[in-house]
Amino acid sequence: MADDVDEVDDGSRELHELLHERLLEGLPPAALLTDPQVTASYATDMASFCAAGTPAAVVLPRTVEQVQHVLRTAHALRVPVVPQGARTGLSGAANASDGCIVLSLVKMDRILEIDTVDRIAVVEPGVVNAVLSRAVAERGLHYPPDPSSWEQCTIGGNIGTAAGGLCCVKYGVTAEYVLGLDVVLADGRLLQTGRRTAKGVAGYDLTRLFVGSEGSLGVVVRAVLALRPAPPRQLALAAEFPSAAAACAAVCAVMEAGLTPSLLELMDRTTVRAVNALGKMGLPETTEALLLAAFDTPHAPEDLAAVGALCTAAGASAVVPAEDAAESELLLQARRMALPALEALRPATMIDDVCVPRTRLAEMLDGTAAIARTHDLLIGVCAHAGDGNTHPIVCFDPADEDETRRARASFEEIMALGLELGGTITGEHGVGVLKKEWLARELGPVGLEMQRAVKHAFDPEGLLNPGKLF
Amino acid sequence: MADDVDEVDDGSRELHELLHERLLEGLPPAALLTDPQVTASYATDMASFCAAGTPAAVVLPRTVEQVQHVLRTAHALRVPVVPQGARTGLSGAANASDGCIVLSLVKMDRILEIDTVDRIAVVEPGVVNAVLSRAVAERGLHYPPDPSSWEQCTIGGNIGTAAGGLCCVKYGVTAEYVLGLDVVLADGRLLQTGRRTAKGVAGYDLTRLFVGSEGSLGVVVRAVLALRPAPPRQLALAAEFPSAAAACAAVCAVMEAGLTPSLLELMDRTTVRAVNALGKMGLPETTEALLLAAFDTPHAPEDLAAVGALCTAAGASAVVPAEDAAESELLLQARRMALPALEALRPATMIDDVCVPRTRLAEMLDGTAAIARTHDLLIGVCAHAGDGNTHPIVCFDPADEDETRRARASFEEIMALGLELGGTITGEHGVGVLKKEWLARELGPVGLEMQRAVKHAFDPEGLLNPGKLF
Numbered sequence: 001m002a003d004d005v006d007e008v009d010d011g012s013r014e015l016h017e018l019l020h021e022r023l024l025e026g027l028p029p030a031a032l033l034t035d036p037q038v039t040a041s042y043a044t045d046m047a048s049f050c051a052a053g054t055p056a057a058v059v060l061p062r063t064v065e066q067v068q069h070v071l072r073t074a075h076a077l078r079v080p081v082v083p084q085g086a087r088t089g090l091s092g093a094a095n096a097s098d099g100c101i102v103l104s105l106v107k108m109d110r111i112l113e114i115d116t117v118d119r120i121a122v123v124e125p126g127v128v129n130a131v132l133s134r135a136v137a138e139r140g141l142h143y144p145p146d147p148s149s150w151e152q153c154t155i156g157g158n159i160g161t162a163a164g165g166l167c168c169v170k171y172g173v174t175a176e177y178v179l180g181l182d183v184v185l186a187d188g189r190l191l192q193t194g195r196r197t198a199k200g201v202a203g204y205d206l207t208r209l210f211v212g213s214e215g216s217l218g219v220v221v222r223a224v225l226a227l228r229p230a231p232p233r234q235l236a237l238a239a240e241f242p243s244a245a246a247a248c249a250a251v252c253a254v255m256e257a258g259l260t261p262s263l264l265e266l267m268d269r270t271t272v273r274a275v276n277a278l279g280k281m282g283l284p285e286t287t288e289a290l291l292l293a294a295f296d297t298p299h300a301p302e303d304l305a306a307v308g309a310l311c312t313a314a315g316a317s318a319v320v321p322a323e324d325a326a327e328s329e330l331l332l333q334a335r336r337m338a339l340p341a342l343e344a345l346r347p348a349t350m351i352d353d354v355c356v357p358r359t360r361l362a363e364m365l366d367g368t369a370a371i372a373r374t375h376d377l378l379i380g381v382c383a384h385a386g387d388g389n390t391h392p393i394v395c396f397d398p399a400d401e402d403e404t405r406r407a408r409a410s411f412e413e414i415m416a417l418g419l420e421l422g423g424t425i426t427g428e429h430g431v432g433v434l435k436k437e438w439l440a441r442e443l444g445p446v447g448l449e450m451q452r453a454v455k456h457a458f459d460p461e462g463l464l465n466p467g468k469l470f
Numbered sequence: 471m472a473d474d475v476d477e478v479d480d481g482s483r484e485l486h487e488l489l490h491e492r493l494l495e496g497l498p499p500a501a502l503l504t505d506p507q508v509t510a511s512y513a514t515d516m517a518s519f520c521a522a523g524t525p526a527a528v529v530l531p532r533t534v535e536q537v538q539h540v541l542r543t544a545h546a547l548r549v550p551v552v553p554q555g556a557r558t559g560l561s562g563a564a565n566a567s568d569g570c571i572v573l574s575l576v577k578m579d580r581i582l583e584i585d586t587v588d589r590i591a592v593v594e595p596g597v598v599n600a601v602l603s604r605a606v607a608e609r610g611l612h613y614p615p616d617p618s619s620w621e622q623c624t625i626g627g628n629i630g631t632a633a634g635g636l637c638c639v640k641y642g643v644t645a646e647y648v649l650g651l652d653v654v655l656a657d658g659r660l661l662q663t664g665r666r667t668a669k670g671v672a673g674y675d676l677t678r679l680f681v682g683s684e685g686s687l688g689v690v691v692r693a694v695l696a697l698r699p700a701p702p703r704q705l706a707l708a709a710e711f712p713s714a715a716a717a718c719a720a721v722c723a724v725m726e727a728g729l730t731p732s733l734l735e736l737m738d739r740t741t742v743r744a745v746n747a748l749g750k751m752g753l754p755e756t757t758e759a760l761l762l763a764a765f766d767t768p769h770a771p772e773d774l775a776a777v778g779a780l781c782t783a784a785g786a787s788a789v790v791p792a793e794d795a796a797e798s799e800l801l802l803q804a805r806r807m808a809l810p811a812l813e814a815l816r817p818a819t820m821i822d823d824v825c826v827p828r829t830r831l832a833e834m835l836d837g838t839a840a841i842a843r844t845h846d847l848l849i850g851v852c853a854h855a856g857d858g859n860t861h862p863i864v865c866f867d868p869a870d871e872d873e874t875r876r877a878r879a880s881f882e883e884i885m886a887l888g889l890e891l892g893g894t895i896t897g898e899h900g901v902g903v904l905k906k907e908w909l910a911r912e913l914g915p916v917g918l919e920m921q922r923a924v925k926h927a928f929d930p931e932g933l934l935n936p937g938k939l940f
Contacts, residue, residue: 117722118827140728162671173669175678176646191916197825198857199643200894201632201682202901202912203921203939208645208678212671229728252587258610258699298769355667357588387668388588424670431672442672446661451673453927458920469673 012099016056019077019101023059026069031107033058042084042104043096048350049408050092050433055082058102064182064190064221067103071219072188074101080466081186083215085125085157088149090351091432093161093214093468103219105156112222114139119227120179120196125156125220132225141227144171147428148339156220162212164428166335169386170262170296171228173428175211182222183210186459196224209454214430215465217458231296234262236328237304237321239311240287244268244369244381247289248362250314251385254293254307255358261307263294264386265335268365271380271393274341281334284318289365291316291385292331338382339393345378346395350411354418355427358388367417368392375406389427390418431469439470482569486526489547489571493529496539501577503528512554512574513566518820519878520562520903525552528572534652534660534691537573541689542658544571550936551656553685555595555627558619560821561902563631563684563938573689575626582692584609589697590649590666595626595690602695611697614641617898618809626690632682634898636805639856640732640766641698643898645681652692653680656929666694679924684900685935687928701766704732706798707774707791709781710757714738714839714851717759718832720784721855724763724777725828731777733764734856735805738835741850741863744811751804754788759835761786761855762801808852809863815848816865820881824888825897828858837887838862845876859897860888901939909940 016034023032033039034057043052056079061067074081080100087094096102109126116139123132129150133143146165147153153163159181164173180194194200194207210217241247247266254264267275267290272283283290291311295303301321308319322328343349356364365381368390372379383390392414396407415425415438425431425438440448451470455462486504493502503509504527513522526549531537544551550570557564566572579596586609593602599613599620606613616635617623623633629651634643650664664670664677680687711717717736724734737745737760742753753760761781765773771791778789792798813819826834835851838860842849853860862884866877885895885908895901895908910918921940925932 115827115829117726117829119725120827162675164669168669172646173671175675176642185916185920189916191920192914193917195825195894197827197859197893197897199634199638199825199854199859199897201643201896201898202894202905203909203917204683204687204924205632205645205678205681206917206920206924208675209924211675213674217674229730255589256587260699355665355669357585357590357667359585359587384669389667389669423667424665424672426671427667427669428671435672439673444662446655446659447663447673447676450655450661450676450928454674454676454679454924457923457927 019056019079022073022077023057023070027059027061027066031060031062031066039102042102045087045089045092045094047090047092047432047434048348050095052095053098053100055096055102056099058104060104060107062107064184067184067219067221068188068190070101070103071184071186074463075187075461078461078463080463082465083160083219085154085160086152088153089157089161089432090429091434093430093432095433097467106154108221111135116141118196121225121227123155123223123225125154125223127155129153129155129158136227137230140230142230143177143225143227145174145177148336155223159211159220159223160213160215161430162428164384164389166263166265166384168384169264170260175208177226178207178211178223179226180224181207181210181220183218183220185218186461186464191218194224212430214432214468216455216468217464232298232300233325234294234296234328235300235304235322235325236292236294236331237308237319238331239291239308239316240284240318241289241291241316244289244365245362246315247291248365248385250291250311250316251361252358253310253314255386257306257310259303259306261293261386262296263292265292266383266385267335267338268381270378271338271342271382274345274380275334275337278341278344279334279337283334292335294328335382342380342393342395347397347399350394350407352392352411352414353389353426353429354414354423355387355389356418356421356423358386360421360423361385361388363421364390364417368414371410371413375410377406377410379410387427388423433468436470489526489549492543492547493527493540497529497531497536501530501532501536509572512572515557515559515562515564517560517562517902517904518818520565522565523568523570525566525572526569528574530574530577532577534654537654537689537691538658538660540571540573541654541656544933545657545931548931548933550933552935553630553689555624555630556622558623559627559631559902560899561904563900563902565903567937576624578691581605586611588666591695591697593625593693593695595624595693597625599623599625599628606697607700610700612700613647613695613697615644615647618806625693629681629690629693630683630685631900632898634854634859636733636735636854638854639734640730645678647696648677648681648693649696650694651677651680651690653688653690655688656931656934661688664694682900684902684938686925686938687934701732702768702770703795704764704766704798705770705774705792705795706762706764706801707778707789708801709761709778709786710754710788711759711761711786714759714835715832716785717761718835718855720761720781720786721831722828723780723784725856727776727780729773729776731763731856732766733762735762736853736855737805737808738851740848741808741812741852744815744850745804745807748811748814749804749807751807753804762805764798805852812850812863812865817867817869820864820877822862822881822884823896823899824884824893825857825859826888826891826893828856830891830893831855831858833891834860834887838884841880841883845880847876847880849880857897858893903938906940
């Protein structure tokens with residue numbers, strides 16, 4: 001037995017050495033990390049409860065040619081490749097598998113072009129979302145997708161996970177802003193998809209296929225992104241409700257009235273209290289649900305007044321419009337603080353991401369509260385309410401075995417509830433490792449088979465981010 | 471030789487009889503058309519210069535189960551299937567191939583659901599675009615995609631071709647409005663893709679893959695469509711320019727200024743005169759290019775004033791804002807009349823659909839005019855100028871062999887020019903039969919290979935709409 005283990009170790013060590021040698025044929029030494037202590041730090045993203053393996057190497061290429069060399073090498077040696085951005089993902093999609101090459105795109109971080117007439121940006125995948133947002137804002141333009149991690153996360157990661165954010169109720173998700181891609185395929189060939197024109201229907205929409213594919217079909221090395229004109233600054237209001245159901249009724253009324261808020265967010269009582277505890281934000285502690293609405297229209301005060309009236313009609317106990325853009329920004333900061341505030345309550349959190357039709361939002365929130373009670377757990381919910389996209393955040397102590405088991409069970413029940421209500425197991429965080437089994441339940445056997453068929457068409461050897469999605 | 475021919479005929483006749491018999495096992499007799507004179511009338515869509523074969527049968531199913539039966543039968547007998555909507559397509563994508571089953575979805579024309587809170591419609595594929603648009607308008611909602619053929623074309627056809635229209639400069643194309651699909655696969659199995667929620671990233675985006683796939687990956691039998699709140703009625707203006715280049719400069723200035731018109735259309739002098747000749751519209755005959763802009767914002771008059779000022783700065787000789795919504799509608803009618811008006815000039819037309827970055831629009835228009843001069847042809851251009859999407863319409867007489875040869879040559883040169891300018895061979899009409907060779911040129915060998923790999927993943931026997939796209 002001992003001999004066998006040694007033999008395996010030796011074989012693996014030899015393969016690693018060969019791999020490193022081959023990688024260096026097309027990479028500068030500084031672009032290859034092999035120290036196990038260093039490479040181990042690249043093993044995971046920010047998801048809880050997701051297994052990760054030990055990488056054989058981490059590479060940090062700076063050019064398309066270097067990425068092609070890495071993929072060709074991996075293909076020749078049949079070594080799996082795990083693409084990574086800033087590793088802020090919440091589903092384990094960027095977790096290393098044993099013996100893989102971690103392909104970090106963070107050094108490919110140039111904004112190659114911003115065109116104010118064609119309203120496009122051309123970027124490398126490692127550009128940080130906030131960096132791009134600020135660069136286009138300086139030119140009078142707007143790149144809407146704004147995931148919570150926007151100060152850290154990269155455009156490549158946003159494309160891989162089809163990231164959303166607070167803007168989606170008006171502006172949609174990352175997918176709507178990706179016009180064209182350069183992608184290095186599993187065998188190292190370069191594929192160009194899409195276009196830099198406003199429209200185009202030349203062949204199957206492979207661009208969109210790569211968005212949300214979690215690095216399992218190819219490695220994005222360049223993206224043409226659509227931009228919008230910069231809107232006026234948002235003006236917000238907060239409304240307090242005596243129940244989550246009343247807040248959800250207000251959400252439905254707002255959407256049915258044909259209003260288009262730039263943001264429509266809900267925080268439950270647990271979240272409101274956590275935010276107050278962390279940030280001294282002075283939110284109303286006695287409210288059962290706090291709704292935040294904002295408009296970035298030229299006539300925002302009138303739009304907010306209409307929302308305020310609908311909130312009151314739905315039973316709001318108080319409606320507080322912000323005085324100006326600065327006060328509005330404070331409200332949004334409170335919302336952005338929700339996740340860190342809940343994380344501060346207990347040693348660990350587990351974030352779910354179920355999206356239901358907004359007509360079913362009240363049932364989703366009430367059902368989640370019931371699940372928390374059944375399992376005696378602290379679950380705070382913040383939701384992109386206008387989208388029906390809830391983030392129940394289960395707070396627990398991993399050192400407490402029983403609580404951990406209950407946390408895990410509640411997470412599964414929340415996903416089951418989402419599917420029951422005609423929703424999806426993931427509105428914007430993706431599947432990764434965390435929700436593989438649930439993807440199969442959502443898609444059913446025919447759906448899953450066609451997903452696998454697409455995977456096989458792009459990566460017949462199964463080398464790109466294996467073990468993710470399905 | 472004569473014997474051989476008889477034998478082939480007999481074999482084909484026997485196969486047809488077997489096919490008809492099998493089809494009737496799962497279809498009511500009225501849903502199967504076999505009279506060659508009748509079936510021949512289903513052989514083509516509205517494209518010029520596209521070969522079409524002779525169908526073995528036309529089926530008109532009314533239920534998903536009937537479609538599944540047709541596909542299972544076709545799969546068992548290895549008979550190709552050509553899905554059809556209203557056959558208003560302009561690329562030959564709905565043309566029959568020899569011995570195929572034409573699968574017309576026009577009898578599956580029910581609107582199954584309109585939800586004003588979730589802002590979705592669930593429809594069968596045969597619903598006519600205008601019927602849906604009116605039905606949702608009655609509920610205070612808006613389904614934006616508005617191809618010129620909207621009074622005839624079906625939602626299934628719109629999905630198959632990823633159809634556009636006048637609305638796209640603000641509202642995008644059909645693809646942006648398709649949330650989920652039920653699709654019958656080549657072997658008759660039913661696949662459900664996507665969702666009815668506002669967001670969702672569960673697995674690869676197969677929904678979007680089917681949009682624009684021209685019936686070559688599966689048959690759409692149900693669609694969940696996103697709707698928007700009904701906007702205010704559009705207010706329009708017309709601006710006359712001394713050159714196409716000046717009009718294009720105005721288009722660029724409007725987009726660079728961060729304005730978002732609901733429509734930004736250009737007609738060249740040939741088109742303006744043709745519209746006047748057909749419709750007595752009283753458009754300015756001496757103008758070299760007429761630009762139409764419209765806004766459906768609450769502050770449309772101010773937005774139009776801003777556009778007017780930019781047009782004047784770009785050299786417009788006259789800027790004429792419509793007095794009211796009714797006068798605006800007249801301007802839009804003039805634009806909608808462009809294609810029939812040009813069709814009335816000569817016995818036949820050939821419509822191109824090249825989309826370029828809007829920064830290159832002037833070069834595209836000037837280049838097209840030069841091609842018309844070189845070949846001594848009448849080519850009228852109308853363009854979705856805000857999108858950079860031009861429709862050069864070549865008018866010719868098919869009885870004139872030389873003119874036909876020149877028309878064909880000009881068509882090819884226009885596509886080559888589009889690619890040279892960083893554009894695409896098709897902004898919204900699709901590839902079909904018409905642009906197969908050009909698709910290969912636009913995508914290159916790696917792109918084409920991956921397109922074929924996707925096709926193979928969904929339709930390994932190549933039975934769905936064979937000979938289209940590539």
